[in-house]
Amino acid sequence: MKTKTQSISECFQTLKGRGECALIPFITAGDPDLETTTKALQILDRSGADLIELGIPYSDPLADGPVIQAAATRALARGVTFDQVLEVVSDVVPTLKAPLILFSYYNPILYRGIRAVLTRFADAGVKGLVVPDLPLEEAQTLLDIAAEVGIEIILLVAPTSRSERIQAIAEKSQGFIYLVSVTGVTGVRSQVQSRVQTLIADLKNSTDKPIGVGFGISEPKQAQQIAQWGANAVIVGSAFVRRLAENSPAQGLKEIEQLAQDLKAAVSS
Numbered sequence: 001m002k003t004k005t006q007s008i009s010e011c012f013q014t015l016k017g018r019g020e021c022a023l024i025p026f027i028t029a030g031d032p033d034l035e036t037t038t039k040a041l042q043i044l045d046r047s048g049a050d051l052i053e054l055g056i057p058y059s060d061p062l063a064d065g066p067v068i069q070a071a072a073t074r075a076l077a078r079g080v081t082f083d084q085v086l087e088v089v090s091d092v093v094p095t096l097k098a099p100l101i102l103f104s105y106y107n108p109i110l111y112r113g114i115r116a117v118l119t120r121f122a123d124a125g126v127k128g129l130v131v132p133d134l135p136l137e138e139a140q141t142l143l144d145i146a147a148e149v150g151i152e153i154i155l156l157v158a159p160t161s162r163s164e165r166i167q168a169i170a171e172k173s174q175g176f177i178y179l180v181s182v183t184g185v186t187g188v189r190s191q192v193q194s195r196v197q198t199l200i201a202d203l204k205n206s207t208d209k210p211i212g213v214g215f216g217i218s219e220p221k222q223a224q225q226i227a228q229w230g231a232n233a234v235i236v237g238s239a240f241v242r243r244l245a246e247n248s249p250a251q252g253l254k255e256i257e258q259l260a261q262d263l264k265a266a267v268s269s
């Protein structure tokens with residue numbers, strides 16, 4: 001079934017009109033395999049995901065914690081390639097209503113050429129891109145080319161960023177701003193630090209753009225707290241990746257369906 005997918009900005013406009021906080025799950029492409037990835041994207045899409053993040057496995061995922069690093073290693077060990085991931089994306093995007101955001105480290109993009117890669121991403125139906133290790137000083141080239149092909153580049157704000165840097169990132173980020181809630185790498189934390197409330201409030205004071213909060217969120221009550229603090233989106237990665245990693249594909253798909261439903265209910269309550 002072909003559906004016209006909204007841009008990220010349009011999606012957030014719709015959610016804002018409904019006064020809703022978005023759920024954005026992240027999974028690693030190719031773990032446990034590309035067939036399961038396709039099914040997982042469709043299940044997440046119908047189980048509450050408003051946008052979906054898909055990670056392209058990379059050999060040196062420096063911003064990732066152990067769960068996502070292990071997922072990337074397994075996918076690469078299976079021989080999953082950049083091209084195969086784009087093929088899956090091309091096939092599955094027309095069946096999704098949630099805009100798809102790709103996660104790729106900078107090297108695989110630079111190596112293949114920014115314009116060539118972004119054109120391929122756009123042709124595959126990708127609506128957004130996060131490049132975790134993109135230096136802000138080099139972001140403008142990527143932003144300009146992405147704007148030409150209709151992809152929104154989401155930039156990350158670290159909790160340790162100084163206010164003038166936060167301002168610069170907020171101005172350049174497209175679609176939404178990714179507020180990293182804790183210092184360090186991705187991965188489940190036992191609780192959300194109360195300082196996240198201040199981080200969200202401070203960022204809201206300096207921009208009208210939607211704010212997505214990620215890192216360490218794995219439980220519905222944590223997601224609910226983040227939404228209550230005013231986040232426009234809650235991003236959850238490791239908790240989804242772990243469920244696919246620790247179970248059979250069929251059981252993993254069942255568990256991510258339940259988790260997505262529980263998290264979406266929590267951020268909507």
Ligand SMILES: O=P(O)(O)OC[C@@H](O)[C@@H](O)c1c[nH]c2ccccc12
Binds near residue numbers: 064103132188238
């Ligand atoms: O895994 P967590 O703690 O739920 O955090 C989301 C994170 O996984 C996802 O957004 C992500 C995956 N890889 C990244 C690299 C950098 C920043 C963010 C990410």
